[in-house]
Amino acid sequence: xxxxxxxxxxxxxxxxxxxxxxxxxxxxxxxxxxxxxxxxxxxxxxxxxxxxxxxxxxxxxxxxxxxxxxxxxxxxxxxxxxxxxxxxxxxxxxxxxxxxxxxxxxxxxxxxxxxxxxxxxxxxxxxxxxxxxxxxxxxxxxx
Amino acid sequence: xxxxxxxxxxxxxxxxxxxxxxxxxxxxxxxxxxxxxxxxxxxxxxxxxxxxxxxxxxxxxxxxxxxxxxxxxxxxxxxxxxxxxxxxxxxxxxxxxxxxxxxxxxxxxxxxxxxxxxxxxxxxxxxxxxxxxxxxxxxxxxx
DNA sequence: CCACTGTTTCCCACATTTCCCCACGCGGCC
DNA sequence: GGCCGCGTGGGGAAATGTGGGAAACAGTGG
Numbered sequence: 001x002x003x004x005x006x007x008x009x010x011x012x013x014x015x016x017x018x019x020x021x022x023x024x025x026x027x028x029x030x031x032x033x034x035x036x037x038x039x040x041x042x043x044x045x046x047x048x049x050x051x052x053x054x055x056x057x058x059x060x061x062x063x064x065x066x067x068x069x070x071x072x073x074x075x076x077x078x079x080x081x082x083x084x085x086x087x088x089x090x091x092x093x094x095x096x097x098x099x100x101x102x103x104x105x106x107x108x109x110x111x112x113x114x115x116x117x118x119x120x121x122x123x124x125x126x127x128x129x130x131x132x133x134x135x136x137x138x139x140x141x142x143x
Numbered sequence: 144x145x146x147x148x149x150x151x152x153x154x155x156x157x158x159x160x161x162x163x164x165x166x167x168x169x170x171x172x173x174x175x176x177x178x179x180x181x182x183x184x185x186x187x188x189x190x191x192x193x194x195x196x197x198x199x200x201x202x203x204x205x206x207x208x209x210x211x212x213x214x215x216x217x218x219x220x221x222x223x224x225x226x227x228x229x230x231x232x233x234x235x236x237x238x239x240x241x242x243x244x245x246x247x248x249x250x251x252x253x254x255x256x257x258x259x260x261x262x263x264x265x266x267x268x269x270x271x272x273x274x275x276x277x278x279x280x281x282x283x284x285x286x
Numbered sequence: 287c288c289a290c291t292g293t294t295t296c297c298c299a300c301a302t303t304t305c306c307c308c309a310c311g312c313g314g315c316c
Numbered sequence: 317g318g319c320c321g322c323g324t325g326g327g328g329a330a331a332t333g334t335g336g337g338a339a340a341c342a343g344t345g346g
Contacts, residue, residue, distance in 0.1 A: 010324095011324065013324065013326095015304090017324090017325095019322080019323055021323095022321075022322060022323090036148075038282075044285070054284055055146065057284045058281075058284065059255060061281060061284065065277065067276075067277050068280070069182075070269050071270075071278065072255075073252060073254055073259065074270040076148055076149075076252070077149070077253070078150070079148040079253070080148055081166070085305075085306070085307090086306075086307075087307095087322090088323090089323090089324090091305090095150075154333075154334065156336095157335085158293090158294085158335095158336095160334095162332080162333055165331075165333090228297095230297095230333080230334085231332085
């Protein structure tokens with residue numbers, strides 16, 4: 001299984017391309033990713049092998065709970081299959097760029113089995129205020 | 144198996160033709176689709192291989208539950224086998240165009256094993272209000 | 287049975303976008 | 317110091333979405 005760690009501040013060039021860190025490129029077996037917006041404050045990038053199970057769960061959710069149809073649609077509508085070019089860059093569609101508030105620079109963050117793409121300033125804000133109970137709970141993991 | 148992702152805003156020209164995104168054209172092995180209205184707010188486009196199982200289930204439903212006969216009939220009546228032209232466009236019959244409230248523009252949305260065709264504004268409305276329980280359920284998928 | 291009309295299908299054409307490839311500069315490592 | 321890897325930039329070629337014209341077709345009415 002792939003494990004992505006670290007954060008990298010990369011440029012988002014005029015054409016909307018973003019270089020993936022070389023580490024992340026090597027970290028995934030295949031060269032195919034799925035870029036999708038599952039949170040409203042950042043984009044998420046799944047390597048293909050991690051996306052497969054997610055897709056299956058989406059389908060099950062949809063079958064079990066018809067209410068979920070529109071929700072699943074909103075996810076798949078935002079999703080995009082992306083393949084890095086020979087320089088290891090992916091193209092981020094304008095639609096997603098706007099949705100995540102990206103312009104000029106982006107923070108590429110390793111998140112274990114997936115990668116998150118943030119606007120650097122927004123990342124600062126959102127990770128600044130940790131809920132206290134959560135922090136306490138989390139501390140036990142490292143004990 | 145084919146997996147359709149992404150949303151594309153395409154023109155619906157004077158003749159009622161709609162270009163399928165090139166990604167979707169490649170995504171399906173065969174060049175044959177079934178266009179049908181199974182939801183009241185959008186049209187659905189199945190690649191031929193995904194339609195097969197659906198057809199079987201319709202038959203079973205009909206056998207088990209005679210009440211369903213009229214329902215199944217209304218589905219098959221609206222359905223249409225379509226083959227994209229050499230430019231990758233399909234013709235959407237007027238009847239279906241009206242039923243889905245399409246005029247001028249259409250949003251072609253990937254929905255995993257099938258494709259949905261929406262009026263852009265309607266899509267905005269319907270996907271905007273996520274049920275809270277559903278959203279919560281769904282968030283676990285991405286953890 | 288034939289002529290007519292409206293619809294569908296095939297083909298050609300164009301503008302824009304996207305993709306692919308080459309090139310540069312910086313930095314670390316041998 | 318030279319080499320290699322990496323992030324960044326850009327130019328040219330191919331692909332894509334869109335429009336329209338003419339041929340083929342089907343259905344209708346005379």
